[in-house]
Amino acid sequence: MYVAVKGGEQAILNSHKLIAEERRGDPAVPELTLAQIQEQLQLAVDRVMTEGSLYDRDLAALAIKQAQGDLMEAIFLLRAYRTTLTRFGETLPIDTAQMAVRRRISATYKDLPGGQVLGPSYDYTHRLLDFALAAEAGAGAPEAERAECGVEAAIPRVTDILNHEGLIEQEVALDDDGPVGDLTREPLRFPAERDIRLQNLARGDEGFLLALGYSTQRGYGRNHPFAGEIRLGEVAVAFVPEELGFAIEIGEITVTECQMINQFTGSAERPPQFTRGYGLAFGHCERKTMAMALVDRALRARELDESVEYPAQDEEFVLYHSDNVEASGFVQHLKLPHYVDFQSELQLIRSLRRRHDENHKEAAE
Amino acid sequence: MGAANENAVVGDEGYNFAYLDEQTKRMIRRCLLKAVAVPGYQVPFGGREMPLPYGWGTGGMQVTASIIGRDDTLKVIDQGADDTTNAVNIRRFFARVAAVPTTEVTAEASIVQTRHRVPEDPLREGQIIVYQVPQPEPLRALEPREVECRKLHAYKEYGLMQVSLYEDIARFGEIATAYSYPVMVNERYLMSPTPIPKFDNPKLDDFPALQLFGAGREKRIYAVPPYTKVKSLDFDDHPFAIQQWEQDCALCGAEESFLDEVILDDRGGKLYVCSDSHFCARRRAEGHRGTLSEAAAKAYAAAVGADDTADAGEA
Amino acid sequence: MDNTAPLLRVRNLTHAFGHLLACADVSFELHSGEVLGVVGESGSGKTTLLNCLSARLTPTNGIVEYALRGRGLTDIYALSEPERRLLLRTDWGVVTQNPRDGLRMNVSAGGNVGERLMAVGARHYGAIRREAEDWLTKVELDLGRMDDKPKHFSGGMQQRLQIARTLVTKPRLVFMDEPTGGLDVSVQARLLDLLRGLVRELRLSAIIVTHDLAVARLLADRLMVMKDGRVVETGLTDQVLDDPHHPYTQLLVSSVLQV
Numbered sequence: 001m002y003v004a005v006k007g008g009e010q011a012i013l014n015s016h017k018l019i020a021e022e023r024r025g026d027p028a029v030p031e032l033t034l035a036q037i038q039e040q041l042q043l044a045v046d047r048v049m050t051e052g053s054l055y056d057r058d059l060a061a062l063a064i065k066q067a068q069g070d071l072m073e074a075i076f077l078l079r080a081y082r083t084t085l086t087r088f089g090e091t092l093p094i095d096t097a098q099m100a101v102r103r104r105i106s107a108t109y110k111d112l113p114g115g116q117v118l119g120p121s122y123d124y125t126h127r128l129l130d131f132a133l134a135a136e137a138g139a140g141a142p143e144a145e146r147a148e149c150g151v152e153a154a155i156p157r158v159t160d161i162l163n164h165e166g167l168i169e170q171e172v173a174l175d176d177d178g179p180v181g182d183l184t185r186e187p188l189r190f191p192a193e194r195d196i197r198l199q200n201l202a203r204g205d206e207g208f209l210l211a212l213g214y215s216t217q218r219g220y221g222r223n224h225p226f227a228g229e230i231r232l233g234e235v236a237v238a239f240v241p242e243e244l245g246f247a248i249e250i251g252e253i254t255v256t257e258c259q260m261i262n263q264f265t266g267s268a269e270r271p272p273q274f275t276r277g278y279g280l281a282f283g284h285c286e287r288k289t290m291a292m293a294l295v296d297r298a299l300r301a302r303e304l305d306e307s308v309e310y311p312a313q314d315e316e317f318v319l320y321h322s323d324n325v326e327a328s329g330f331v332q333h334l335k336l337p338h339y340v341d342f343q344s345e346l347q348l349i350r351s352l353r354r355r356h357d358e359n360h361k362e363a364a365e
Numbered sequence: 366m367g368a369a370n371e372n373a374v375v376g377d378e379g380y381n382f383a384y385l386d387e388q389t390k391r392m393i394r395r396c397l398l399k400a401v402a403v404p405g406y407q408v409p410f411g412g413r414e415m416p417l418p419y420g421w422g423t424g425g426m427q428v429t430a431s432i433i434g435r436d437d438t439l440k441v442i443d444q445g446a447d448d449t450t451n452a453v454n455i456r457r458f459f460a461r462v463a464a465v466p467t468t469e470v471t472a473e474a475s476i477v478q479t480r481h482r483v484p485e486d487p488l489r490e491g492q493i494i495v496y497q498v499p500q501p502e503p504l505r506a507l508e509p510r511e512v513e514c515r516k517l518h519a520y521k522e523y524g525l526m527q528v529s530l531y532e533d534i535a536r537f538g539e540i541a542t543a544y545s546y547p548v549m550v551n552e553r554y555l556m557s558p559t560p561i562p563k564f565d566n567p568k569l570d571d572f573p574a575l576q577l578f579g580a581g582r583e584k585r586i587y588a589v590p591p592y593t594k595v596k597s598l599d600f601d602d603h604p605f606a607i608q609q610w611e612q613d614c615a616l617c618g619a620e621e622s623f624l625d626e627v628i629l630d631d632r633g634g635k636l637y638v639c640s641d642s643h644f645c646a647r648r649r650a651e652g653h654r655g656t657l658s659e660a661a662a663k664a665y666a667a668a669v670g671a672d673d674t675a676d677a678g679e680a
Numbered sequence: 681m682d683n684t685a686p687l688l689r690v691r692n693l694t695h696a697f698g699h700l701l702a703c704a705d706v707s708f709e710l711h712s713g714e715v716l717g718v719v720g721e722s723g724s725g726k727t728t729l730l731n732c733l734s735a736r737l738t739p740t741n742g743i744v745e746y747a748l749r750g751r752g753l754t755d756i757y758a759l760s761e762p763e764r765r766l767l768l769r770t771d772w773g774v775v776t777q778n779p780r781d782g783l784r785m786n787v788s789a790g791g792n793v794g795e796r797l798m799a800v801g802a803r804h805y806g807a808i809r810r811e812a813e814d815w816l817t818k819v820e821l822d823l824g825r826m827d828d829k830p831k832h833f834s835g836g837m838q839q840r841l842q843i844a845r846t847l848v849t850k851p852r853l854v855f856m857d858e859p860t861g862g863l864d865v866s867v868q869a870r871l872l873d874l875l876r877g878l879v880r881e882l883r884l885s886a887i888i889v890t891h892d893l894a895v896a897r898l899l900a901d902r903l904m905v906m907k908d909g910r911v912v913e914t915g916l917t918d919q920v921l922d923d924p925h926h927p928y929t930q931l932l933v934s935s936v937l938q939v
Contacts, residue, residue, distance in 0.1 A: 008448055008453070009448075009453050009457075011450075012450060012453055012454065012457075076414070076418065079414040080414045080415060080416045082414065083384075083385070083389075083413040083414050083415065084380060084381075084384070084386070086386060184411075184413075185411045186409075186411040187409040187410060187411055187412065187584035187585075188584070189409060190511055190512050191512070316509075316510060316511055316512075320511075325414060325418070325419060326419045326582045328418065328419075329418030329419025329420040329421060329423075329582060330419055330420035330499070330582055331420075332418060332420065333418065333419075333420030333421055333499070336420075336421065336443070336450075336451050336480075337443060337444045337449050337450075337451065338444075338481075338560075339444055339625060340444045340445065340481055340482055340544070340561075340562055340623070340625070340640055341481065341543070341544045341560050341562065343562070343624075343625060343626055343640075344543030344544045344562045344563070344564075344608060345543055346626065347543065347608055348541060348543045351539070352537050352539075352541070355537070355538050355539075
């Protein structure tokens with residue numbers, strides 16, 4: 001016999017207990033520590049910090065543990081936590097030209113000042129499963145030897161090099177003293193300026209941006225991109241406390257930065273120049289920053305007088321659907337009871353069918 | 366209830382009262398004031414992530430969190446019922462972070478947060494009802510571009526909505542919208558009343574209580590102040606009409622409430638019961654009975670886990 | 681209202697796209713009941729001119745004045761956007777070259793015609809439908825297709841629907857861009873007949889852009905010939921076509937196959 005079931009308080013509490021049990025898994029297996037997640041699942045932590053809009057490795061690791069490795073769920077946890085934090089000011093913009101570079105490559109030049117620094121990357125590996133990592137003893141403690149001379153400090157950016165000939169457009173802020181938009185405090189409005197667009201993309205889902213970036217390469221808004229520079233490393237974060245009146249360094253963060261260089265044939269007002277796409281993320285997130293830079297450039301179609309024809313160029317389409325916390329919530333909300341609306345639909349369809357049958361009976365007669 | 370201690374009304378000391386910080390609450394209240402001043406107009410607000418997902422009531426929760434105080438009593442319903450998972454979850458949230466008393470009795474609540482239904486018991490002056498809104502833009506299905514929608518609202522160009530109703534009549538012989546039925550508020554703004562069944566639309570007109578609407582994901586707030594004109598769109602020769610049932614509530618015999626269809630077996634057996642759980646329980650406590658016999662009613666109640674004799678007491 | 685005052689007065693209308701001068705220094709007046717044809721080959725600037733005249737493209741220079749009911753000649757670009765949008769929905773009509781641009785393809789034919797009525801407050805379904813039926817009959821569309829969507833109509837039928845949709849609010853001034861372009865010759869002929877009849881019957885004023893001199897001959901009282909963005913010749917239609925003065929006009933006229 002079928003019976004309509006409604007959830008009660010007790011059922012919800014039981015569900016909590018079940019999930020706690022599942023999360024722990026087999027009690028005979030040692031529990032994951034936050035340190036293990038931070039140290040050995042760094043790239044997961046980096047993604048959660050970037051899309052969670054919060055730079056805190058401990059908290060991101062906790063979120064990943066609590067979410068059983070579901071990164072979107074972890075990002076949601078971090079964002080919800082962020083809501084409770086007080087904001088006491090804004091830092092100065094970070095200066096990636098001063099980055100302590102650990103990896104820096106450019107596809108536009110064979111060699112360049114500062115050199116091609118390969119750094120830590122899967123790009124040069126073969127994707128063969130390494131069963132040594134599965135052994136009881138684990139991977140041990142591999143160590144890379146120190147180089148004879150260190151990486152240069154303050155490596156110049158490729159885009160600055162091109163700048164000297166005036167071949168690449170300048171990245172100029174519309175208004176240096178004006179406030180920078182902030183999507184975590186104000187709603188998205190259109191038309192959206194570049195500061196809001198970049199923030200939206202930085203927080204946006206990596207998979208979504210990857211697909212959109214890919215679509216531009218396949219012809220849905222092609223703009224001939226080149227990876228001008230990708231760099232990974234630590235940058236100082238500086239803050240000006242009101243009481244002091246001058247800047248102090250409050251720490252450093254790891255960021256990945258990508259500058260894409262794109263074609264532009266010029267218009268009535270502007271001579272031909274290279275144009276740019278920009279990507280920035282917390283931690284080591286190359287795929288994200290590259291996709292972000294491709295989409296950033298596509299969204300600049302409007303301001304560069306290019307015709308908007310493809311999804312990656314459509315501001316409303318991209319910016320409204322990039323947030324996976326919003327998307328996940330709304331898609332999954334279909335699991336909530338909708339039986340009142342469904343009841344209305346049932347009634348309506350029954351009434352329409354009655355009308356349909358009557359009309360057909362008339363026609364047949 | 367067995368889990369009484371777990372559900373005990375205890376404030377969670379780790380968070381500010383009602384979770385949001387005071388600055389955010391102030392920002393939301395400013396938006397609410399603007400919304401009340403322009404009935405039916407969608408005010409953009411800087412919505413925050415809440416501990417429930419987008420689409421699950423974060424907008425309604427942010428509105429409630431911004432207006433609730435220690436003297437308030439909160440009722441939360443989903444699909445008209447106090448005991449659906451979503452309603453339970455949200456009520457527990459506020460019990461945890463605001464330590465306010467909660468209730469299932471409509472008349473005793475100062476704030477009612479609801480998903481997709483208006484309570485059958487009429488609200489009075491001084492009460493506030495907070496609606497959860499999935500899609501605040503009534504024109505969204507007809508015009509996907511936000512910039513164009515804003516112009517249509519600004520210039521009161523609502524012909525497009527009327528055209529869609531015309532199309533329904535041309536195609537089906539009647540207007541085919543059963544919920545989220547569009548309304549004109551204060552003879553100025555076209556508004557979505559949220560996915561309440563059109564059955565509930567007439568209640569919104571000249572309503573004594575304050576009506577607030579929060580959309581968390583879309584980040585919009587709107588409002589209908591008390592005693593405002595709210596008119597469902599229609600044609601002069603195809604006037605707006607609400608749903609009706611041939612049956613009455615099988616439990617309490619109510620003839621005028623919105624009924625849920627309950628499947629009893631896999632041979633098409635069904636019965637109809639009030640969607641508003643408190644309304645039904647109150648009537649039964651007052652002695653009203655429907656066609657379902659006492660024994661069957663007890664069996665039904667046991668099956669759905671509700672206590673038939675509890676007449677809508679405290680949560 | 682002063683009957684001698686023009687319905688539309690245009691002075692020094694100019695529009696440039698960057699350095700490209702699309703139309704330059706166009707001036708003319710249109711009186712009530714007149715039909716003005718603007719002819720020229722592709723690239724002559726006639727479509728740009730039409731867009732500037734019909735409030736859909738702000739010109740870089742010049743002024744367009746329309747005699748609004750009760751207000752007299754008013755600069756249309758000095759109006760607010762809602763006033764302009766209302767004008768385009770009521771007193772003015774625009775028939776685009778491609779009917780897909782002027783119709784709602786996902787709305788039924790009846791709905792397309794009824795929309796302008798509903799946009800200005802019509803609320804009786806039966807009355808709206810009857811009026812839509814009237815207009816569909818006037819443009820010789822089969823009433824049996826009234827509830828069908830125009831995406832299933834032929835090009836000629838779509839164009840007739842666009843005309844009905846435009847004329848339902850009884851506009852005083854209609855702008856048409858190549859109204860018979862892209863249609864089969866026989867379909868064109870019937871459509872032109874229909875247009876001519878409607879213009880006379882409703883005493884419409886119209887500005888019609890076309891590269892086809894036969895269309896101009898049939899519909900227009902006066903002609904403006906455009907080349908490279910400038911007006912090179914104007915005058916009564918028959919005079920311009922039978923006795924062209926400007927070499928370019930002579931070239932145009934002589935290029936038309938005499939059948």
